[in-house]
Amino acid sequence: MKIRSLTGLYYFHIAATHLSFKEAANYLSVTQAAISQQVRGLEDRLGTKLFIRSHRQISLTRDGQLLHSHTTAAFTSLEEGVSQLKTDSDPYTLKVSVLPSFASLWLVPRLGSFNKQHPEISVLLLPDNTLTDFKTQDIDICVRYGIGRYDDVQTVPLMGDYLYAACHPSYQKEQSIEQVSDLKGCLLLEDARPDMNWDYWLKQLGKESTSYPSALKYEGSNLVVEGAIASQGIALVRHSLAAKFVRSGALVKLFEQQVASDFIYCLAAPERHFEREKVKLFCEWIQKEVKQFQKNYT
Amino acid sequence: MKIRSLTGLYYFHIAATHLSFKEAANYLSVTQAAISQQVRGLEDRLGTKLFIRSHRQISLTRDGQLLHSHTTAAFTSLEEGVSQLKTDSDPYTLKVSVLPSFASLWLVPRLGSFNKQHPEISVLLLPDNTLTDFKTQDIDICVRYGIGRYDDVQTVPLMGDYLYAACHPSYQKEQSIEQVSDLKGCLLLEDARPDMNWDYWLKQLGKESTSYPSALKYEGSNLVVEGAIASQGIALVRHSLAAKFVRSGALVKLFEQQVASDFIYCLAAPERHFEREKVKLFCEWIQKEVKQFQKNYT
DNA sequence: TTCACGCTTAAGAATATCTTATGTTAATGG
DNA sequence: CCATTAACATAAGATATTCTTAAGCGTGAA
Structure with a gap:
């Protein structure tokens, strides 16, 4: 059987867990109106009310409760599946692809401080002029110098x-x-x-x-x-x-x-790489270093 | 943790179950390009390949297999949840809301034949000039005379x-x-x-x-x-x-x-009502009757 | 060597989704 | 009482995603 209004189901699920459209909206970083519309759409499609709208609070109908128990199982399972893929073969080696120029003249002179802060992480610096393909190359994160927006990776701007x-x-x-x-x-x-x-x-x-x-x-x-x-x-x-x-x-x-x-300097990697602890630490560190640099050399 | 690219996950799931983008596309009634794009998007986001694309067939990578086991659990659960709401409190009474005119002059004279074919189903005919709100009224299906397309219900055209x-x-x-x-x-x-x-x-x-x-x-x-x-x-x-x-x-x-x-006559009800056996039977029956009518009175 | 088939890709069209702005309702406090 | 506020609903238009179309690519079979 085909499943329709997947987003509707997901928004319902989040709203049901928070028992509030507002909080759900907040959690999902959309407006409350978006939640309202998705839930209404789902209710229309199912032909049943899922929430009882009382003053300033909502509660689940019988059908809503029934559905929520299933969505909980479902979305938990999805989360697990996705996060399992996030496993990092080597959490203590950070592989960074960088432009050779930036590597030698900016990054290398500063990397000592990263190592001092996080001695457990060894950094592997891979100077490379070409774009990184994260699907074929085993890279944690790369520093690019470009327009700052790419289709297939998430980016964090560093500096112009x-x-x-x-x-x-x-x-x-x-x-x-x-x-x-x-x-x-x-x-x-x-x-x-x-x-x-x-x-x-x-x-x-x-x-x-x-x-x-x-x-x-x-x-x-x-x-x-x-x-x-x-x-x-x-x-x-x-x-x-x-x-x-x-x-x-x-x-x-x-x-x-x-x-x-x-162009600007930015960090780039598939979304999930940013959830790796070592990557998070590196991001924080380099952003601090950038601030320091900008402060010192204005 | 927020889940992103839900459709991507769903399309992946269907593709993985069929082990074919083409069949998945067919199943989901979209083009095969749509599947390709969604899967690619998911792979980009996760930063990993999920399928091995060989000639004229695809197979799951290790990551793909891992993910598929989870999506299977997840989407099965969702399906269950949704279909549970489809339960019909009284599967042997069909409640039909109809325009009074159509009821008395067209439907009633023919209903005997439905009863003869399906004696186990008792029909409750509810003449009503207003639009049916399926969320508040306990109606299985209604016959409308209108433009044939509505936002909140699925329709089946009968005749002009x-x-x-x-x-x-x-x-x-x-x-x-x-x-x-x-x-x-x-x-x-x-x-x-x-x-x-x-x-x-x-x-x-x-x-x-x-x-x-x-x-x-x-x-x-x-x-x-x-x-x-x-x-x-x-x-x-x-x-x-x-x-x-x-x-x-x-x-x-x-x-x-x-x-x-x-305007045209059409059947209208929330999508899920059409999956009720009694509703299916009624649809089939009335469509045949319409054909008969059109044939006899041209 | 060409065909046929399944996947990929790019561009624009079609559609769904979101935001903004406003409305509604009911509890709260002055 | 009435004004205020907080939470949800709704309409319209803006935005973004998703889909289709139309082309391309590569490979195994005829």
Whole structure:
């Protein structure tokens, strides 16, 4: 026999357990009207009243009680089934897929603190430029740099970023760079990412880009930053990756001008991964670290 | 814990039981693409593959098997719960709510045959002009005359109907009525229903209605028919109700002109009532009777 | 080597669901 | 008493999901 109005049954179940439409609505993060409508729909379909609506409280009719005992068994069973799949083969190893640049320039320097807080969890950092397929790869969570919304995974936004020009202090002195137009004579270093090239950056600032020399492209922002540190030229860097070098003096931020990136850093994983204890801990930790970073490098 | 993608779980369950998306789709009366998408959605959400897709057949993964055992328990329980509400307090009494006119002129004369076929079922005919509220009234099924689609009940269409003018043969002779314009001198009988008055009828035929005398209204089409039989005047009748009188000679259909009604007769009841044996039998019987009627009175 | 069959995918259409805003009712307190 | 409040109901329109359509893909059989 086909089952119809599944949601109706589920909403009924939650309402019956709470004996309140309001609380059910709250629990399910919908409005109370939604519950009311679903329950009414179910009652219509079954041709029977399930709740007795009295003043400011509801109670179950005979039919409602009968049905509730079954829905309880049913949905408990479903929950169990789903949560069984959540079992994690290795709860003490956290496998994180990260962009190589973010890994080496941001995450690695900070990971010590995570280990100090949670010594029982060993972290396996997997630098990877491609998108993670959680169905085939055994990854707990990944850090992406993108638009922040994807179809098949849940995401947690971490921070935005912005782009600016930076180089080694000595290089700046050598070439006596003071304003954007001074870039013309220099070797420009850039990432191969489409959103991180000089063309884009200059255009965002309203400058004509074609008058600038072609740049040297690296696959990976960390290489760009390292190139700049090695006085190769002027790098277009992400604040998140370059900040600490600017602070230490290994790099100088060349102009006031900077461009906010369209992309943000975020954590991404299938919904159920976020229920793993180790993943929860990692999320909390990295969010704190992000706040710290933003506070320290504004 | 909140359960998400309930439909996904259900579709998975059906697919897993049939071990075929196609059959599952068939069973659920949706396309196979819908199953594919729901299952994929569930797999994405859980972050695990549930089926192994091989050529022209699917099989369950370990996770799939695990989940399926739970969904089986769950959905069986739901089905039970729902079907328990379907219990009928008195399976041998069929309570039918019908329009008084249809009851007396169409249904009652035929009911003997139902009783002959199913002597164990006693029929309780409840003539009622108002809409039936199945939640408060203890009715198995009702016969309505309307548009054939309602929000809160399932309907089974029986037949359309059409309207024509009829009167007693002697009245026709007396007033020597031969064409529609001859109506002008006569007493017109009509139903109080908005769709069954002379105005509407004449307009449908493209005649000017205002030039005809005001009519005598009765609450209930049977009264209209009976008025005509009693030679009171000319009745606007529904074929379904007048046919047998026309056949027997108690009434004459006055002109060739007739107007198809916007409404149809249909059976209506909450979905679950249709699963009661007595209701099923009644549906079958009345559908046969309708066919018979249409065949005999064309 | 092509056909046929079952699953997948993408895009837009169809439908269901949700929110917003308002109404109803009955207990509560001034 | 009347105003207020809390919980549920309802209508209409916005939103989101779900479905269908139409194409594609891969494989085993003819």
